[in-house]
Amino acid sequence: MTSTTIIPEGRKPGRVSPSRIALYVFLILTALFFLLPVYVMIVTSLKPMAEIRTGNIFALPQTLTFEAWVKAWSGACTGRVCEGMRPGLINSFKIAIPGTLFPLILGAINGYALSFWRFKGANLVFTLLLVSTFVPIQVFIFPLVRMMTATGLFGTLPGIILIHTGFTLPIMTLLFRNFFAAVPEEMFSAARIDGGGFWSIFLFVLVPISTPIIIVGVILQFTGAWNDYLFGLIFAGRENQPMTVLLSSIVTSQFGEKEYNVNMAATMLSAAIPLLVYFVSGRWFVRGISDGALKG
Structure with a gap:
């Protein structure tokens, strides 16, 4: 019985080049640049105030405590109310979930119509939607206040x-329109020949293949609605204030001692849900972009 030696095909790996080393160094430094503030927030939130006053913000906690997190969640004062960030969590979900679903659904329908069911003036409508994404939102605040009142x-x-839906509908339409534009025209024509109508083609042909772009839209819209401060401050009302508005009230409070550990814990609580959404569906986000989310 003879043994045969298998020689691997392809190019033999060479030594690590200086350019590759420089690339790794750049990536590591970039990661450290963005992660350093997160590190400072975490370690500060786990320190008592006596330790924070020593001034070494980069040092690990000598006395580990979660009291700041407990107070930030249920005891920090936002004006005369001292209920922490807890009430804002439910309000943020009440705003972010429908504020994500409505523009996502409407944007998908608009993008589908502009891609396959072109009507007279469709290019003009798409141009107006595209231009509206570049108009500063501050321009519309006073007219919107009058209209809402x-x-x-x-x-x-x-x-x-309604505010979140209206302001993000153009970008959702743009995402889905560009994604559907990359779908082969033959698929749509075959569905028309088989008797498919507007809604049947949309629901049974295009939606099943749109998972990547749907994930992209969910991440963009949910994180945008969750992290919004300006609209929540002006239009939500006192009973519907999201976590970002409560966070601002806690951090900018002018009464008593500045509790930096509580402020850092409240900031982390406010950012926890968007971070979780991205970490869970991040690979779909990258895939959606590569599959045509930002292609024209």
Whole structure:
């Protein structure tokens, strides 16, 4: 019985080049640059105030304590109310979930119509939607306040959801339109020949293959609605204030001692949900972009 030696095919790996080393160094330094503030927030939130006053913000906690996290969650004061960030969590979900679903659904339908069911003036409509994404939102605040007040939606949950839907609908339409534009025209034509109509083709042909771009839209829209401060401050009303508004009230409080550990813990609590959403679906986000989310 003879043994044969298998010689691997392909190019033999060479030595690590200086350019590759420089690339790794750059990536490591970039990661450290963005992770350093997160590290400072975490270690500060785990220190008592007596240890924070020593001034060494990079040192690990000598006395590990979670009291700041407990107070940030249920005891920190936002004005005259001392309930912490807990009430804002439910409000943020009430705003972010429908504020994600509505523009996502409407944007998908608009992108589908602009890609396959072109009507007269479709290019003009798409151009107007595209231009509207570059208009600063601050320009519309005063007219929106007047409109919301006149319709009775100012300071209500439906009002803030409507604001998020209207302002993010153009970018959602752009994402889905560009994604559907990369779908072969033959697939749509075959569905039309088989008797498919507007809704049947959309629901049974295009939606099943749109998982990557849907994930991209969910991440962009959910994190945007969750992290929003300006709209939540102006349009949500006192009873519907999201976590970002409560966080600002805690951090900028002018009464008593500045509790930096509580401020850092409250900041981490506010950012926890968007970070979790991205970490769970991050690979789909990258895949959605590579599959045409930002292609024209």
